[in-house]
Amino acid sequence: MVSSFCWSCLTRLPTPRPLLSAPATIPRAASAAASFHTSTARAFPMPTKKSRSLDSGPKYRQAKSARMKKKKPTDKPRPPPIGERKALRKRIVLSNPNALEVEGMQDFDADTMVDSHLHGDVLGLPVTMLDQLRAVQAFKPKQGWSIFRRPGTVVRRETLEMGRLFDRISGDGADKGKVVKKIVTGPKGSGKTVHMLQAMAMAFTKNWVVFSVPDAQELTLAHTGYAPLSDEQPDLYVQKDSTAALLSRTAIANQAVLKDLRVSQNHPALKTPVKEGTTLEDLTKMGIRDPALAWPVFEALWTELSATSPAAGFEKSFKPRPPMLVTVDGLAHWMKNSEYLNMESKPIHAHDLVFVRHFLSLLKSGSQNPTLPNGGLLLYSTSASNKPSLPTFEVALEQLEARQAGVNPSSAEFPQPKAYSNPDPRVLEIANVSKPASAKEGPVEVQTLGGLSREEARGFLEYFARSGLLRERISDEMVSEKWTLAGNGVIGELEKLGKRLRVAAQ
């Protein structure tokens, strides 16, 4: 029903005049209390009393509580776009134009990496290699690359040993095509990650293929998607996106090597058959483009790279495969339950992720052929700063060290997990490595990185001084002081001491 009231008429009404208008001026006589002395009262106005809200009687229909001033809503700065903060956090700066250029610094190449005269010096990483190293995420954000003109690493004793190892595996000697497996441990800041970076730089120099897992934790944190591998194996889980990322890292970093190698095996697991003459780079890109195919493509790529001879029909374009370097940083995170849940909402053990299982299976000895038939180096490092508490893994490492030292596993000295500690049998399994069947394959070794020697520390501090960061005389006394303060030459601590701003007392 429509109201008969006319709304438009209402708006046209004149504004009502106030019924009781206050008088414009109050007569002065009324405001004066007592006018005994009228003249003065007229001459000077009475002081007006300060009116307080409660003085003049109760005020109704007004709030009596203390009135808070309302804050004006200020314009909040808009949060940065999604992903920008993370990008900033993960940003890697490899150059500082304010730092001095170190004169006479040599580059990392096939000759310098085995030159024992350079022991203790800092070698610059070649500029052409930086993109490759960035692709495999060899640089970590918290490392101090950004304080120097260009990235460089110290040639320490372990570096020279590793360089010689690379030479032997790539060379034509008796050790050609050997597989060396190492688990790198050591205290915090002892240079485990940089040791792996040096290994990758050597591998790129020697044209090896590098597979790198820069952060093992990312695979078990439940930050990427996962799915059962197949109906036949519902207990195994595949991480498509992580695998695609691995393929992408591998493809970018090893492009020069992969584009020259062509497919030499049949890959029935791939839905679309691979044509003969496809380069391995193209094969890898298939997996990058379609993450659903990433895992089969990775398996195919692995088969190709570990092939020693072509399958029937592929003989024409076969080239011998280069050795491989496989690096994993933060191995301990693969030795416990992951954050993923299975169908019964039970945690999935990290060893049930195919990606993890593949890289851990490389530690085991191959039945007949070595695990890397074309030779190579496995470098798996632990992390001391991001370290889950895993007593079983520690015992496993101790057992590996004991084996390395020649302790009989049945003797009483052989380290065992504590009684009633409920050790993880799957973790203990990695220490229980059978003797390699092939002579080309070495057992798993544990390499413990410690501090630098005094000479290496001196070279490192001189690098700081020559870069203009350390304004002190590099004397023996000064080096030994820093060496002690750095916990017997731990390189990460030396770096902290070297870049600390010191102001001389006036």
Next chain:
Amino acid sequence: MAWQSPNGVLQAMQSVRRSLLRPSKTSTYPITRTAAVPSLSQQQRTYATEVQDATEVRAAPEIDFSTFHSQPTRIIPRSRSYFSGSPKFIDNILGLERLLAKTSALPTVPASEAPRKAWLKLAQFRDYVGEPVATKKYKNMLKLLQRLNRIDPEVIPAEVTTMLTEFLRPGNPYSFQPAPPTVDEMGRARGRGKRKESSAVATVVEGEGEVMVNGKTLAEAFPRIHDRESASWALRSSSRLDKYNVWATVRGGGTTGQAEAVALAVGRALMVHEPGLKPILRKAGVITVDARRVERKKPGHLKARKMPTWVKR
């Protein structure tokens, strides 16, 4: 003998007469005694003269106090300070002052070289003299003792020494001097240090500057660089950092306290190796123990000193 004097003879005669009147068991003795004395005949003359002029007045002979064998009427105290409140104490002071006046010309040695003596403590001294002694007066007496003690030990008189021994505590607490610590057969020197709630034991051997604290390296034990510098300060300040290895165990307290306790322990162990470093280490501040501790909280306070906010009612 009293009776050899004329007066004594008179008395004797009187007593003979009395004994004749009242015979008793011992009455015969004086008679026989008198008869037996040969000098009696010599005294006859005197006796006769006295009888001759008895009216003449003579002064009594002088009293010989050395032969005074009965209690005098008025007892004279031996000490002049008998009538003061604490006579023994004042006597002691007077005696010391007298000695000091006598020996003031003797050569003295500086206070640091004087033999160290443990004087009686105030409570012990009060027990010793059995009098109330004011603290300040006792302190003044101690000053006298110390001044006397400063007399060169080569020329100090025996009476001063005996006097001083009266004021010594029984058993000389300073006589036991612990054997100075030495480096053991393995070349290790041990030192202990404390700071705040931490206590550290450091073993220092000759080496090339490796420092382990609780089995960990310096960097692992002390994440803060400042703490590492304090822990190794004894070696650093004496520029011995690359000449010794340190193995330290430290318990209790926080990181700062632990680091500084290690510094103290290392400093003391280092002094065992090189006693000549003591002045340098003292300047570096690793000899003197910092005795400060956390002040206790008191009832009625929020913390040690903090009071709750004053409220009118």
